Amino acid sequence: MDEQLAARAAAAIMPTYGRQPVHFVRGEGAHLFDAAGRRYVDCMAGISMINVGHCHPRVVEAIQRQAGQLINVSNLYYTEPQIQLAEWITANSFGEKVFFCNSGAEAAEGALKLSRKAGEGTRTEVVALDDGFHGRTFGALSLTGQPGKQEPFLPLVSGVHHVDRDDVEGLEMAVNERTCAIFLEIVQGEIGVKPVSDALIRRARELADETGALLVIDEIQTGLARTGPLFAYEDAGIRPDVMCLAKSLGGGVPIGAVVAAPEYADVLQPGDHGSTFAGSPLACAAGLAACEVLADPALQEHVRAMGRRLLDGLEALVADGLAAEARGRGLMCAIDLEKMQAEQCVSGLLAEGFLGNNTSARTVRFLPPLVIGQDDIDALLDALRRVLTALG
Ligand SMILES: Cc1ncc(COP(=O)(O)O)c(C=O)c1O
Structure with a gap:
């Protein structure tokens, strides 16, 4: 070189x-x-x-077509590709509504804010997994269970507790009425492709139901057919409350998404969250083309x-x-x-x-x-x- x-x-x-x-x-x-x-x-x-x-020819064609028409205009206005991609995600997942952002870390941030708001000020804590990875911004880094990545930036967001990916008992002890969310990956990619135990994933779903916490599944790396099914949670046999997407969602163009189940679809209201670039016609047109390719059985x-x-x-x-x-x-x-x-x-x-x-x-x-x-x-x-x- x-x-x-x-x-x-x-x-x-x-x-x-x-x-x-x-x-x-x-x-x-x-x-x-x-x-x-x-x-x-x-x-x-x-x-x-x-x-x-x-x-991919379909992604290239979508980018070329959209780039010649409208690249971005902000979220002050309606654009067709953004609505189409949101409709595709909700039609192909548990989700009812989508918040678009620009990256995985931003999706984790959005999911964290949504969970905190759903917690109405009394649920302020989060449980996540040791060795997990959710991104490098402060909220996402706080969820990331890798002390080496966190140490130079302490103090981080408070109230985040980490348990081992196989430690069901530890999870039971960590989740309580102060917990607003349990954040999980189905397979921890960044640490070297370590699947989280099915027992822990299922127990996390039960604990979320019992305590009112949200189960947030980070599918940023596992999602969009990487593990076989469109989303890895499908094989785990659970339904998330919230899902984070990014990476392959844009076919290579930056985009992320927070996907919420019907109960949480309207938690974030005008003024609560936003991003200037997010959900641009260009990224969404590329994303829709990519998603249609990836949805092929x-x-x-x-x-x-x-x-x-x-x-x-x-x-x-x-x-x-x-x-x-x-x-x-x-x-x-x-x-x-x-x-x-x-x-x-x-x-x-x-x-x-x-x-x-x-x-x-x-x-x-x-x-x-x-x-x-x-x-x-x-x-x-x-x-x-x-x-x-x-x-x-
Ligand atoms: C599971 C998971 N969550 C979040 C992220 C952060 O995504 P980004 O690098 O787009 O911020 C990554 C990136 O590797 C990831 O693998």
Whole structure:
């Protein structure tokens, strides 16, 4: 990669990201191309942000059409694409109404404010999970159960309690009449694809019903067919009160959403919350095109089949002593290595032409575009085997 480009980035951009040494200029489906024209298999989908694949023709067409017509006009006025995307979300989920925002963290913030307002001043506490991730803004960071990410920014929003993803008893002790919301992911992605136990998810639903707290499901990473069904809560067999969406909702264009069940659909009233850019015609037109692609049952079946193939392959690496543990739900997979070599593994994969990411010193995560084909999955597994064998 061009060293001058990295130097310009270092000189002009705050150093908040550990970037891989590659400069992408084009994408198509599950493939990316660097400035030298080399092809890579994208096994990250922009951290599950482009489930439809790069430059999906329907998303490109929708963006081009909408960009030539009306890009944004604020929420002081009505626009057709925003209403259409809200109607699509509510027709395809438990939700009755949607608040649009621009990112995952903003969706978590919106859900937190909605929960606090529903708590009418007496319910001010929130229960979330250790290792969970909900974003980097102050409210979202307060929900995020990762002390290392929180410490430099203390004090955060007060009244947030964290319990382990398998600790049903801990959850029972933490939720009470002061709790306005229980925030959960169905699978914790950022920490290395760790599914939350079904027992805890179901108990969370019961406790929310018993105490009047809202059950808020963060589907920012798991949603929109990433795990197979359109939303991961469907497989967990529960109905959320509120759901957070972002990432793939815009087919790559920034957008987020807070989706509320009928009981909570009108909690936020004029003046309570807002965002200038949110729900723009451009983002919503792209989003509607992406969502229509992702709602195809054949694509969801493909996700289950490709996810099974990827997980089987990762498990074979474990069986052969090349890795310690493999986990997966649909096309959301991770592998724990025997040694702290995740960074070297990701670099080795990049050299082979595959993108993955290290969520910790020992864990490598894969979130490919959902349109990825069998040949690319098999090629990834072959490359991973070579890389792990070489690392020893
Ligand atoms: C589950 C979950 N919630 C929230 C977020 C925050 O989303 P954003 O980066 O768009 O703010 C992420 C991002 O990775 C996520 O995975």
